[in-house]
Amino acid sequence: xxxxxxxxxxxxPRAVSAQPATTFPSWKSFRERRTDLQPGIPRSVHMENxxxxxxxxxxxxxxxxxxxxxxxxxxxxxxxxxxxEPIPNIITSAMVEKAHALSTVDGYTGYGLEQGNWxxxxxIAERLYRNSGVKENEVFVSDGAQxxxxxxxxxxxxxxxxxVQDPTFPAYVDSSVIMGRAGRFQAETQKYRNIVYMKCxxxxxxxxxxxxxxxxxxxxxxxxxNPTGNAATRQQLKQLVDFAKENGSIIIYDSAYxxxxxxxxxxxxxxxxxxxxxxxxxxxxxKFAGFTGVRLGWTxxxxxxxxxxxxxxxxxxxxxxxxxxxxxxxxxxxGGLACLSDEGLKALRKxxxxxxxxxxxxxxxxxxxxxxxxxxxxxxxxWVHFPGRDSWDVFNKILQRTDxxxxxxxxxGPGGEGFIRVSAxxxxxKILEASTRLRNFL
Numbered sequence: 456x457x458x459x460x461x462x463x464x465x466x467x468p469r470a471v472s473a474q475p476a477t478t479f480p481s482w483k484s485f486r487e488r489r490t491d492l493q494p495g496i497p498r499s500v501h502m503e504n505x506x507x508x509x510x511x512x513x514x515x516x517x518x519x520x521x522x523x524x525x526x527x528x529x530x531x532x533x534x535x536x537x538x539x540e541p542i543p544n545i546i547t548s549a550m551v552e553k554a555h556a557l558s559t560v561d562g563y564t565g566y567g568l569e570q571g572n573w574x575x576x577x578x579i580a581e582r583l584y585r586n587s588g589v590k591e592n593e594v595f596v597s598d599g600a601q602x603x604x605x606x607x608x609x610x611x612x613x614x615x616x617x618x619v620q621d622p623t624f625p626a627y628v629d630s631s632v633i634m635g636r637a638g639r640f641q642a643e644t645q646k647y648r649n650i651v652y653m654k655c656x657x658x659x660x661x662x663x664x665x666x667x668x669x670x671x672x673x674x675x676x677x678x679x680x681n682p683t684g685n686a687a688t689r690q691q692l693k694q695l696v697d698f699a700k701e702n703g704s705i706i707i708y709d710s711a712y713x714x715x716x717x718x719x720x721x722x723x724x725x726x727x728x729x730x731x732x733x734x735x736x737x738x739x740x741x742k743f744a745g746f747t748g749v750r751l752g753w754t755x756x757x758x759x760x761x762x763x764x765x766x767x768x769x770x771x772x773x774x775x776x777x778x779x780x781x782x783x784x785x786x787x788x789x790g791g792l793a794c795l796s797d798e799g800l801k802a803l804r805k806x807x808x809x810x811x812x813x814x815x816x817x818x819x820x821x822x823x824x825x826x827x828x829x830x831x832x833x834x835x836x837x838w839v840h841f842p843g844r845d846s847w848d849v850f851n852k853i854l855q856r857t858d859x860x861x862x863x864x865x866x867x868g869p870g871g872e873g874f875i876r877v878s879a880x881x882x883x884x885k886i887l888e889a890s891t892r893l894r895n896f897l
Contacts, residue, residue, distance in 0.1 A: 531889045538747050619674075655683065677708075857896045858892070
């Protein structure tokens, strides 16, 4: 008999009938009979297609080895884009208040909506997409942009084709490999066979030649770009939206660094007319609010975005979120709301400007060495060109001579060879010390 709910809301468990005793062989005895036995589950062929380690753990390994060999070195980390400035008190106070409320009867909350706190979704729509027509129900709060990059891959058909900027943030490629969309890695080209690499280099102003770009079902596009620091212009993004419409493609637009834009470049793909019919936007509190360790982001899925059969993508994304995610922390979402208050935004602008000043110091330093430098204006990354040089060799040389950690451009794809990425996230004294070391040793 199934459980029956009684008037007192007590569930009566079903009776358990006696079963004849059954003796199963122990795993130990099974192993003793088959000493050559390996685990019975084969490794995913898609995981086997991943090349080496993920970029940043590889950098950490080299950094650790350098520290082991040089125990007295004072290493300055300008590699991984981790924030360093304290989160403003107006924001942490909101999280403390929420955390304390959980210890009270009136203030306790359990599960929240998987899609996020409605008040926070509304604040994101109104404060960050005020002129773009984004509605609060189109905003899905998450635990960070990188998590959503991978989640969104689950939304796509298994045979969907993928295009990425080259160079590009590794997560777009690696998540495509894991989902089986990338095909085999080709050592001679340093590319995956089934991925379209859209070359974005100084010669084309870091924007792909769409007239010669093959069609892809999904286009990952990051602006301001990680790693190059370039922000696409309004005209360029209009070309991208038109290209997606003509080819029936979906743009996955990463705007995690939008708060760093200093000029008239769009901060959202939805500033472009028609973009809501072809684009999904992923963003994050990590870099502009210092939430790298706190974890909070969001994804916008417009109601107008449809599959080829006319079914709304937002319905599938909502179902996906409800299945794979229990919602962002209630405490962290309280911090997110404080970020978007007038006082919170004012405090965060100071933090963003601090990092932008760091970037200017780094740009000036590398330019004083006669090097061509890109980025650093609309993004917290400086993209430095070492023509004809192996980027891992440049990485190693800088680490060995100056005890400074950077990122080799090849880690972002073949288009990154000959470059290094330098992060402007750091304490000012470290940035100034790095500038001195670079001027003296390079």
